[in-house]
Amino acid sequence: MGKELFSLLAVFITLFLFGIYILRAGLLQTGIDRVKITLLKMTSSPLKGLIAGMIFTALFQSSSVVTVLLVGLVATGLLHFKHTIGVILGANIGSCFTLELIAFEMTNLAIPLLVIGLLFLIIPKQLWYALGCVSFGIGCIFLAMDGLASLTEPLSSFSITHEFFQWTNSSHFAGITVGAIMTTIVQSSTATIGMAMSFIKSQGLTMESGVAIMLGANIGTCLTAYIASIGAGASARLVAHAHIWLNLLGALLFYPLIAFLAHFSSLLADTTSLQLAHASTIYNIVCSLLVLPFAYAFARFVERIAFFRSLN
Numbered sequence: 658m659g660k661e662l663f664s665l666l667a668v669f670i671t672l673f674l675f676g677i678y679i680l681r682a683g684l685l686q687t688g689i690d691r692v693k694i695t696l697l698k699m700t701s702s703p704l705k706g707l708i709a710g711m712i713f714t715a716l717f718q719s720s721s722v723v724t725v726l727l728v729g730l731v732a733t734g735l736l737h738f739k740h741t742i743g744v745i746l747g748a749n750i751g752s753c754f755t756l757e758l759i760a761f762e763m764t765n766l767a768i769p770l771l772v773i774g775l776l777f778l779i780i781p782k783q784l785w786y787a788l789g790c791v792s793f794g795i796g797c798i799f800l801a802m803d804g805l806a807s808l809t810e811p812l813s814s815f816s817i818t819h820e821f822f823q824w825t826n827s828s829h830f831a832g833i834t835v836g837a838i839m840t841t842i843v844q845s846s847t848a849t850i851g852m853a854m855s856f857i858k859s860q861g862l863t864m865e866s867g868v869a870i871m872l873g874a875n876i877g878t879c880l881t882a883y884i885a886s887i888g889a890g891a892s893a894r895l896v897a898h899a900h901i902w903l904n905l906l907g908a909l910l911f912y913p914l915i916a917f918l919a920h921f922s923s924l925l926a927d928t929t930s931l932q933l934a935h936a937s938t939i940y941n942i943v944c945s946l947l948v949l950p951f952a953y954a955f956a957r958f959v960e961r962i963a964f965f966r967s968l969n
Contacts, residue, residue, distance in 0.1 A: 669804035673848050676797025679790050696726065696744065697735060703952035706743025707750075707945065714751025720846075721878060723748045724900055732893035739956035741896050745903060746945035746952070749875070753938040755847045759798055760854065760934035770796030798851070825862060829869040829915050833908060836873025846874035850937060854930040864919040867933045871940065872908040872915070879904055891963070899959045907944040 699709035714720045727744055730736040774793025777785045825832050839849045853870045856862040862870075883897040911918060922936040948955055 665804070669801045670848070670852065672797050672804070673801035673851060674845060676794045676801060679794035679797065696730065700736060700740035700744060703743035703746070703949055706740060706952075707747035707949060710744035710747025710749075711751040712747075714748040715754040720748040720752040723751075724896065728893045728896045731896055732890050738892050738895045738899075738960070739953050742899060742952040742956050743949065745896070745900055746949055749903070749941040750938075750945050752846065752878075753934065753941055756850055756934040756937050757931075758795070759847075759851055760928070760930040767796045767799035770799065801851075825866045825870070829865065829912065832866045832869025833873035833876070833912075836870035836875075837877040838873075839870075840874040840877025841880050846878040849874040849877070850933065854933050857929045857933060864923060864929060864932060864936075865915055867929075868915050868919045868922075868936050868940075871933065871937050872911060875904045875941070876901075876908055895956075895959055895963055898963060899956065902959055902962070903944065903948065903955075907940065910944065910947075911940055 696709055696713070699705045710723055714723050724745060727736065727741045731738055731741060770792045774789045774791070774796055777789030777792060780786070780789070825835055836849055836853075839852070840846045850867075850871050853862060853867045857864060857867045879897065879901045883901065887894075918936050918939065919932075922932040922939065925935045926932045
């Protein structure tokens with residue numbers, strides 16, 4: 658029985674990641690080259706960059722995709738590092754779009770979305786193919802969320818799972834660590850926070866633990882950009898470093914406010930899934946708006962840190 662439950666857990670996690678991948682693949686059909694051109698045009702000021710980063714991350718369902726694009730543009734000399742800060746800030750906000758979408762408990766739409774997606778996928782037109790990927794991907798995500806929620810109660814009866822929940826619930830630092838590690842493994846902060854939503858729904862995790870996991874997930878999502886920056890030159894690596902520093906400093910800022918953010922979010926929505934999604938949105942908006950007026954100063958801070966590291 659235990660092996661079957663953990664096998665089902667792996668299946669639903671895989672289905673969730675597959676849904677995100679298909680959704681992203683459909684949205685990328687819009688043309689990545691046009692995105693690069695638009696990014697170059699909209700980085701003349703931090704505010705314009707923030708808007709561009711927010712929009713493109715919401716469209717592509719991945720802050721990592723946008724950050725990797727920035728690494729490439731800086732590596733080729735088309736974009737100066739300091740002009741990427743606004744885009745990174747916007748990407749952090751845009752990453753909350755998917756969370757807000759999946760937080761609405763619409764699992765009854767999963768099968769219709771899957772069917773509609775399959776029908777659109779067989780139409781030999783790029784637009785219909787993209788729409789089919791989006792519909793099928795969202796259907797997979799809703800189905801996986803429902804499956805994860807159904808497994809949390811039987812899984813919590815196992816001692817190892819119970820101890821894990823107890824450890825995470827007893828320490829905010831443990832929650833941040835779990836969120837960072839899980840996101841590093843699955844390469845998706847959305848998937849990590851989505852799983853936390855399911856466990857909170859079944860009362861395996863507390864809302865405070867969910868917020869801590871969310872903070873850790875934002876840190877873990879920086880790995881993709883860091884890997885992309887390896888061998889891309891010193892300027893390109895600064896983009897990855899800026900992403901890491903933004904999320905580390907944001908987590909440090911909100912660490913003493915985890916309980917407050919969890920309580921405040923509970924006042925904004927009835928369901929725990931929406932509460933955690935709102936907490937993520939609030940966190941990313943606040944952090945981005947705090948840094949926005951000092952975007953170029955923050956860029957100089959990252960450059961100085963990198964310079965001092967290069968001396969050692």
